[in-house]
Amino acid sequence: MTEPAYRPEIDGLRAVAIIPVVLFHAKVPGFGGGFAGVDVFFVISGYLITRIIMGELAEGRFTLAGFFERRARRILPPVFPVLFATTIAAWAIFTADDFRQFAQSLAATALFGANFLFARSADYFTTQEGFTPLIHMWSLAVEEQFYLLFPLLLLTLWKFNRRLIGPAILVIAVGGLALAILAAPRHPLLAFYLLPTRMWELAAGALCALAIRHVRPHGALALAGLALITAGFALIGEATSVPGAMMLLPVGGTALVILFASPQNSAGRLLALRPLVGIGLVSFGLYLWHQPLFAFAQYQWVGALPGWVTAALIAASAALAVLSWALLEKPVRQRRTLRSRAALAAVCLSATLIAAAVGVAGNFRKIEPRSAAVMRQMDGARPAHFNQPLAIPDGASLPFILYGDSHAGQYYPAFVERLGNGALLSENGCLSAPGVNGWPDQPACARHVDRLVELATERQPPLVIWAQRWERELFDSATGQSLGALADRDGAELFAAIDRLLSRLPPQTRLVLVGNSPTAWAAGDAMYGGWLRCRAYLNAHCPDAYPAAMAEGRAESRLLAAYAARNPRVVYLDAAAPLCPDGRCIIREDETLLYWDGSHLTVAAARRVVNSLDARALAIPVPLP
Structure with missing residues (x-):
């Protein structure tokens, strides 16, 4: 068939794509698969771009400069207005750590x-909060990378052998789908975000642009396409392997609609309804604005947003989308604003450089949010070493090795101050002892204890200090079988493993448990990110302390203390005692914070724990003959 210059049903299809995306980010029940609307957009983009390029190539007027300008x-x-508005909001609302993540996403966008x-x-489904305002920009990056590469492919094939265009795109589509199906379960983040595993969706649209002249409108097939898209939204969820085989539902459905919907059939007339066409026309602005609005609102609210707030945010997103279309998109595209290529390039390049520069400066903390002053005033900064899981000083001897998970790392500066320049061996989230570990599917966790033994054997430290969260499920390192938590069966498996560790350490080395x-977590949901994070909530009180009976791991700590009491080579350090005096665990005291996030101690709080260690307890006993 001969394609009309404008197909209103395509704008209606954009509305079908954007509405579930918005409702998904709004966390509206029943739209858990709404994120698949992005896949619909990819197919539409591939179709429209290929249609434009092939048409201009056939007329002999295609140029890369003209394409990139459009x-x-x-x-x-x-x-750019979205980037600048979100930067201001992030500066006003975010914690310093979240602002740094936002700055990274700003520069990358x-x-x-x-x-x-x-x-x-x-x-994408459990994103760090600093990334959330711009997390949706991943799809824009995929399309921009597609726009850079795909025209070059078409232009090259057109010049040398245009009959290969269809087969080449078919190979890309089939190969990309196969790659996505293989990669999604093994490398889910790479598969979700990167062009090679998304290219098949764009290529599907490109194939539609090549095939549409050879098909006739077909109402039943177009309605089947809408049904497949709807089924995709209903059946796809956060647990779906994305972009795997299930994505054939929205992708295949979109292809059917593009190929077979027309004003002469019911699917085309449905999609051409004025409300849907209107939403489709402003869908780009709606996509750009809705996610930052919801991200910042959810950042300031504990729990689900009230219904009226969600409705207001959707309305605000729609209003901003209409303004974006009327004041920016339409005038610039019609050359009523930024008429010349030079003017467009100057404005876009300047805005890009400014946004990138602000993002880079924010990443290196040269630009900090408003909350940073409060953080410094209260000594609540993330310790500079915290992301350093390994620190091994040069020299022949070590005064200590600090071992464990990230809760070991929180003590490292304080132990260095007290005992000298020791070593740090930490593995986030890992409990590792000979024959037992808390992370059975991570080989690095199982090897963690071997690295400790090797370093202790080589450097002969008088102390190994083991600190971490102890209330973890334990697993047999050889079989992966669950052994229960430390408090189950009085921790017999772990203590047997610690005995094995002691036998492998140098005989003069004493173990401090x-x-x-x-943690601040124990004070309630509002404290999950710590006291500084809690300050951003509009509907929560940020406590300065909570009852010590609510603290986690109390049963585990009692077991550790009892084990140390019966073993002359083991010393127990009670971390809770100096942090929870008089039956209350302190979060903030005298305008000083004890936690820089929801779980980890500030340097000031770590000093309290380390300085409570009795020096007499560190005297090394004479090894038994």
Whole structure:
């Protein structure tokens, strides 16, 4: 068939894509698969871009400069107000650590690489809060990278052998789908965010652009496409392997709608309804604005947002989308604003450099949020060494080795101050002893204790100090079988493992077991990110202390103390005693914070624990003959 210059049903299809995405980010029940609307957008983008390029190639008027200018006019001007507005909001609301994450995403977005940043560590469904305002920019980065590469492919094939265009795109689609199916379960973040595993969705749209002239509208097939899209939204969820085989539902459905919907059938007439077309016209602005609004609102509210707030945010997103379309998108695309290529380039390049520079400065803490002053005043900064899991000083001897998980790392500066320049061996979330560990599917955790024994054997320290969260489920290192938690069966398996560890350590080395440090978490949901994070909530009280009976790991600490009491080579350090005097665990005291997040101690609090260790308890007993 001959395609019309404008297909209103495509704008209606954009509305079908954007509405579930918005409701998904709004956490509206029943829209857990709404994020698949992005996959619908990818197919539409592949179709439209291929249609434009192939049409201009056929007419002999395609140029890369003209193509990139049109893409810049379509994409960049609406993005910059979002970046600048979110930067101001993040500066006003976020904690210092969250602002640094935001700054990273700001720079990455400005440089068309947000998906690379998020693929490193940002699970789309459990994203770190600093990334959330711009987490949706990953899809924009994928499309921008597609726009850079795909025209070059089409132009090259057009010049040398245009009959290969269809087969080449088919290979990309089939190969990309196979890659996505293989990669999604093994490397979920890479598969979710990166172009190679998303290219098949864009290629599916490209194939539609090539095939549409050879098909006729078909109402039943177009309705089947809408049904497949709807089924995708209903059946796909956070547990789905994305972008795996289940994504064929929205992708295949979108392809059917593009190929077979028309004004002459019911699917085309449905999608061409004015409300849907109107939403589709402003869908880009709606996509850009809705996520930051919800991210900042959810950052300031403990629990689910009230219904009226969600409705107001959706309305605000729609209003901003309409303003974006009327004041920016339409005028720039129609060359009523930024008429010349030079003017467009100057504005876009300047805005890009400013956003990237602010992001880089924020990452290196040259620009800090408003909350940073309070953080410094209260000594609540994240310790500079905290992300350093390994610290082994040069020299022949070590005064101590501090061993454990991130709760060992929190004590490292204080132990260095008291005992000298010792070593730190930490593995986040890991409890590791000979034959027992708390993370059975992570080989690094199982090897953690071997690294301790090797270092102790080599450097002969008088002390090994073991500190961590002890209330973990334990597993047999050989079989992976669960052994229960430490408090189960009085911790017999762990204490047998500690006995084995002692037999492998140098005989003059004494072991200090540091009991559970209470956390700010125990004070309630509002304290999950710590006292500084709690300050951002509009509906929560941030306590200065809580009853010691609520602290985690008290049973485990009692077991550790009893084990140390019957073993002359083991010393127990009660972390809770100096932090929970008079039956209350302190979070803030005399305008000083004891926690820099919801779980880890500040340097000032760690000093309290370390300085409570009786020096006489560290006297090394004479080894038994």
